[in-house]
Amino acid sequence: MLYKIITSPVIIGLTKIHNPVKKAISTCFILFSSLLVVAQQPLTLKQAIETAVVNYPAIKAKTNYALASKAAIGQTKADYLPNLNLSAQQDYGTVNGQNGPLYGFGGFGVASSGIPLPNQNWNAAFGSLYLANLNWEFFTFGRIKERIKTAQQVAVRDQNDLQQELFNHKVKVAAAYLNLLAAQKLTDSYRKNLARADTFKRIVKTRAFNGLIAGVDSSQASAEVSSARIVLTRAIDQEQEQSNQLSQLMGVTPTQFALDTVFVSHLPKNIEEPIDSAVSKHPTLAYYKSRIDVNNEQIKYLKKFNYPSFSFVGILQTRGSGFSNEYSTNQNAYTDNYWDGTKPTRSNYLVGIGISWNLAQPFRTAKQVKTQRYVSAALTDEYDLANQQIKAQFSLADTKTINALNNYREAPVQVRAASQAYLQKSVLYKNGLTNLVDVTQAQYALTRAETDRDIAYTNVWQALLLKAAAKGDFNLFDSAL
Numbered sequence: 001m002l003y004k005i006i007t008s009p010v011i012i013g014l015t016k017i018h019n020p021v022k023k024a025i026s027t028c029f030i031l032f033s034s035l036l037v038v039a040q041q042p043l044t045l046k047q048a049i050e051t052a053v054v055n056y057p058a059i060k061a062k063t064n065y066a067l068a069s070k071a072a073i074g075q076t077k078a079d080y081l082p083n084l085n086l087s088a089q090q091d092y093g094t095v096n097g098q099n100g101p102l103y104g105f106g107g108f109g110v111a112s113s114g115i116p117l118p119n120q121n122w123n124a125a126f127g128s129l130y131l132a133n134l135n136w137e138f139f140t141f142g143r144i145k146e147r148i149k150t151a152q153q154v155a156v157r158d159q160n161d162l163q164q165e166l167f168n169h170k171v172k173v174a175a176a177y178l179n180l181l182a183a184q185k186l187t188d189s190y191r192k193n194l195a196r197a198d199t200f201k202r203i204v205k206t207r208a209f210n211g212l213i214a215g216v217d218s219s220q221a222s223a224e225v226s227s228a229r230i231v232l233t234r235a236i237d238q239e240q241e242q243s244n245q246l247s248q249l250m251g252v253t254p255t256q257f258a259l260d261t262v263f264v265s266h267l268p269k270n271i272e273e274p275i276d277s278a279v280s281k282h283p284t285l286a287y288y289k290s291r292i293d294v295n296n297e298q299i300k301y302l303k304k305f306n307y308p309s310f311s312f313v314g315i316l317q318t319r320g321s322g323f324s325n326e327y328s329t330n331q332n333a334y335t336d337n338y339w340d341g342t343k344p345t346r347s348n349y350l351v352g353i354g355i356s357w358n359l360a361q362p363f364r365t366a367k368q369v370k371t372q373r374y375v376s377a378a379l380t381d382e383y384d385l386a387n388q389q390i391k392a393q394f395s396l397a398d399t400k401t402i403n404a405l406n407n408y409r410e411a412p413v414q415v416r417a418a419s420q421a422y423l424q425k426s427v428l429y430k431n432g433l434t435n436l437v438d439v440t441q442a443q444y445a446l447t448r449a450e451t452d453r454d455i456a457y458t459n460v461w462q463a464l465l466l467k468a469a470a471k472g473d474f475n476l477f478d479s480a481l
Contacts (some may be wrong), residue, residue, distance in 0.1 A: 042260045045177050045481060048250055052173045055251025059169060062162040069155035076151040080144045082136030082312070090128045090342045115328045125322025125334045126341020134314040143304035150297040157290035164283040169249070171469045174477065176246040178458050178465065181259050183239040185454035190235045193447045194228040196422075200439070201225050203430065217436045224440060264457045267408070268464050268480035271401065275471060279390050282472030288383040295376045302372065305365045308357030318347040394470035401463040408460050411453035418442070418449035 053059060137144075201221040208218040247254040279285065322341030324333035335341070425442040428434040461480075468477035 042258045044260045045174060045263070046478070048177050048246065049170050049173050051252065052169060052250045053166065056169055056249065057251065059162070059165055062158070062165045066155070066158040066162045069151075069158040073148065073151045073155055076148050079147075082134055082138075085131075085133040085135075087131040087133070088129070090126065092124060092126050092341075114323070117331070121331060123331060123334055125336050126320075126338050127322060128320040128342040128344065130318045130344060132316040134312070136312045137309050138312050139310040141304055141307035141309075143301070143307070143309070146297065146301040146304050150294065150301050153290070153294045153297045157287070157294050160283070160287040160290045164287040167283040167472065167474055170474050171465065173246070173249045174465050175462065176242065176249050177259065178264075178462050180239065180242040180246050180257065181261065181264060182455055182458040183235070183242045184259065185261075185458070186451055187232070187235040187239050189447065189450040189454055190228070190232040192450070193443070194225070194232050196443060196446075197221070197225045197228040200426070200443075204436070207430075213432070220436055220440075224443070263481055264461055267405075267460060268477075270476070270480055271405065271460060271464055275467065275476070277391075277394055279387070279394060279470065279472055282390055284386055284390065284472070285383065288379070288386050292376060292379045292383060295372055295379055299369055299372045299376070302365050302368050306362045308355050311354045311356065313350070313352050313354060315350040316347070317349070318344040320344045320346075390470055390472070393466070397463065397467035397470045400466055401460075404456065404459040404463040407452070407456040411449070411456040414449040415446075415453050418446040422446040 201218075201224070204213065204221040205218045207213045208215050243257055244254050246257065320341060320343045322335050322337065324330075324335075326333040422439075422442040422445070425434060425439045429436065429439045461477075464480060465477050468474055
């Protein structure tokens with residue numbers, strides 16, 4: 001997001017320019033400088049929200065989690081496909097055999113086959129093995145189906161988590177925008193207060209210098225200017241903090257924002273319309289509900305481990321060997337020719353169906369299911385808590401709306417009365433009919449009225465935002481902009 005910067009026009013001095021070329025250059029330079037004076041493009045609330053949704057890292061992370069969960073569904077479905085393994089090996093070695101037991105620890109023992117000869121020999125030839133293996137766990141009493149349903153429910157949960165993050169972040173950005181807008185308006189009010197105090201100080205000093213009033217009034221007026229300047233500095237500091245907060249939520253470099261103040265000059269068109277108090281579709285509640293659904297699907301999936309599984313197996317194997325079938329009687333009946341040893345000469349196939357059932361698994365599954373039921377109860381309690389909090393927030397939003405509207409309607413009356421009082425006290429002081437304390441109090445009252453007005457205007461929109469947050473429908477706020 002790029003923001004235009006106000007560029008001040010260049011002021012050319014009154015130096016005489018006699019050269020016509022210089023005059024032309026100066027004229028062009030002045031025109032060019034004038035074109036640089038552009039109004040700063042205001043950042044609207046909708047633009048701030050759109051920028052935040054695109055840039056904020058937490059939303060990017062939740063988006064990737066949701067995409068990963070969707071991809072996991074395809075992976076889970078692919079796990080149901082049969083395993084088809086192709087294997088080929090070509091070896092060179094001896095075939096001495098011996099009667100006796102053999103166990104290959106860790107798969108490192110050799111499985112050479114041959115006749116048991118009375119003595120060791122080192123006759124060696126080539127051999128080969130070509131293998132195709134098909135293994136398919138084709139029936140598991142619904143275990144695969146429940147696993148897919150669990151993966152689908154996880155994807156729904158992560159998608160709801162993303163929607164919850166989007167909704168909450170939109171509310172945060174809107175609240176930060178309104179807070180910054182209020183801070184900027186307060187800064188303007190305190191800047192006006194400083195200008196009033198400074199103007200009044202000059203009047204007081206002039207009257208004191210002419211001996212019309214006591215000199216102590218001049219000191220008091222100077223103190224009021226210093227106080228107004230300190231208050232303004234605090235307001236600027238608060239504005240900078242709010243601006244920094246909005247920058248972080250938008251995911252942009254901190255900068256000085258020029259905000260759109262048009263929409264806060266009037267009431268939202270739907271602020272006083274009754275709103276259905278049902279909050280069952282709130283994004284936060286939808287996310288909590290999906291967590292419960294995931295856990296319940298996991299319980300169903302675990303129960304399926306109590307049943308056996310049926311598997312289909314198919315094997316096609318062919319072998320080659322450099323040892324002749326007469327090798328048992330003639331130990332010279334072999335060849336070390338590579339092609340003779342690796343050429344397939346014997347083949348076998350096997351087709352079968354097997355059943356596998358771990359009888360100890362139901363005892364383990366029972367404990368796992370019991371654990372998951374407690375987790376389900378805990379998730380349900382968290383859902384109930386969130387539901388109670390949202391309903392309480394909805395009730396609070398109604399009260400906030402009523403109070404904000406009352407203050408909104410009362411603020412102009414207060415400002416008008418305070419302005420008249422300040423004007424009256426100023427005129428009386430200039431004519432020597434009142435003291436500086438009365439003028440100062442009137443100035444305080446006017447400043448307080450202006451700040452109350454600034455806060456009252458934004459509080460109406462804050463109340464609508466709170467109601468939209470409680471309802472779980474950001475369009476309720478967005479449609480009023």
